[in-house]
Amino acid sequence: MVSRRELVRLLAAGGVGAAAAVAAPKVRALFGPDRLPLDGGYAPAGNELGWHRGAVRVLWHVTTDKPLIALTFDDGPEPDWTPRVLDALDALDAKATFFVVGERLERNAALVRGRYARHEVGNHTWAHKDLAQRDEKRVRDQLRRCHDAIAEHVGRPPTLLRPPWGHLGGSTLTVAEEFGYDVVMWSQRMRENLFVKDPGGIVADTAEQARPGAVILAHDVGPEDRLVCIANLKGIVTGLRDRGFELVTVSELLAAGQPATTA
Structure with missing residues (x-):
């Protein structure tokens, strides 16, 4: 994550654009399509509708x-x-x-x-x-x-x-x-x-x-x-x-x- 202190420093040095450029990859890591499956969304532990074969070829x-x-x-x-x-x-x-x-x-x-x-x-x-x-x-x-x-x-x-x-x-x-x-x-x-x-x-x-x-x-x-x-x-x-x-x-x-x- 980008700390508050780091964000303030980036804003002072380069404005909003510079801060956004640095923060964007970290934001994507949390919320973008390549994010970790922290809530089970993109790599869920099982199918919520029930069990079927239990495996996929x-x-x-x-x-x-x-x-x-x-x-x-x-x-x-x-x-x-x-x-x-x-x-x-x-x-x-x-x-x-x-x-x-x-x-x-x-x-x-x-x-x-x-x-x-x-x-x-x-x-x-x-x-x-x-x-x-x-x-x-x-x-x-x-x-x-x-x-x-x-x-x-x-x-x-x-x-x-x-x-x-x-x-x-x-x-x-x-x-x-x-x-x-x-x-x-x-x-x-x-x-x-x-x-x-x-x-x-x-x-x-x-x-x-x-x-x-x-x-x-x-x-x-x-x-x-x-x-x-x-x-x-x-x-x-x-x-x-x-x-x-x-x-x-x-x-x-x-x-x-x-x-x-x-x-």
């Missing part, structure tokens, strides 16, 4: 000797992007897991109606909010609204959660446990920014990085540099298959091995 990859990998897409669905991804996967009879944003699914339900049938669909919050900065009530609202949208528009409820940006807090874990979710991170990502003008490069790079049990992060929404992945998705899938990999959903990958860790 959090996985980055799955330990398996089988040549299986899970290709995942975040942030959709949106026009232009998502149909191109689905078209490429359909053409190759390939599976993927889509972590959808609820409000986008609600807005674009007609765009994807029936098109997720071969794929898995997971919860990526209602409005792509940082769950690590939210208490249980607000996390629950984000997950419930997305959960219900998926159940309505996809026809089956989700069993997986991917928190936006991979940010985790205790409130996320307790609410995920309440919903019966497994929390899915990733062990590999599409490095679009390195291959914006090198389509062959992203095909080779994705295949070379892949390992059995990998969870690969891609996006079906975003800035233009990600289009190198979308435009070359058929080549990426073919490259992975040429190395002997089979594309499965995250749940199928889980069933084939052991998750890398449990929270």
Whole structure:
């Protein structure tokens, strides 16, 4: 904390701006999103609605000797992007897991109606909010609204959660446990920014990085540099298959091995 004497000295030396600049980090430590869970808010000891499984699986990859990998897409669905991804996967009879944003699914339900049938669909919050900065009530609202949208528009409820940006807090874990979710991170990502003008490069790079049990992060929404992945998705899938990999959903990958860790 900033002592009263220190605050007076700072005000005298540099005015309110200097005092605020020094005090701000300490104020954030007490009241900001990175504060310690002194009241149980962001790292609560248990779920106030009751006990459920008592544990949450959090996985980055799955330990398996089988040549299986899970290709995942975040942030959709949106026009232009998502149909191109689905078209490429359909053409190759390939599976993927889509972590959808609820409000986008609600807005674009007609765009994807029936098109997720071969794929898995997971919860990526209602409005792509940082769950690590939210208490249980607000996390629950984000997950419930997305959960219900998926159940309505996809026809089956989700069993997986991917928190936006991979940010985790205790409130996320307790609410995920309440919903019966497994929390899915990733062990590999599409490095679009390195291959914006090198389509062959992203095909080779994705295949070379892949390992059995990998969870690969891609996006079906975003800035233009990600289009190198979308435009070359058929080549990426073919490259992975040429190395002997089979594309499965995250749940199928889980069933084939052991998750890398449990929270």
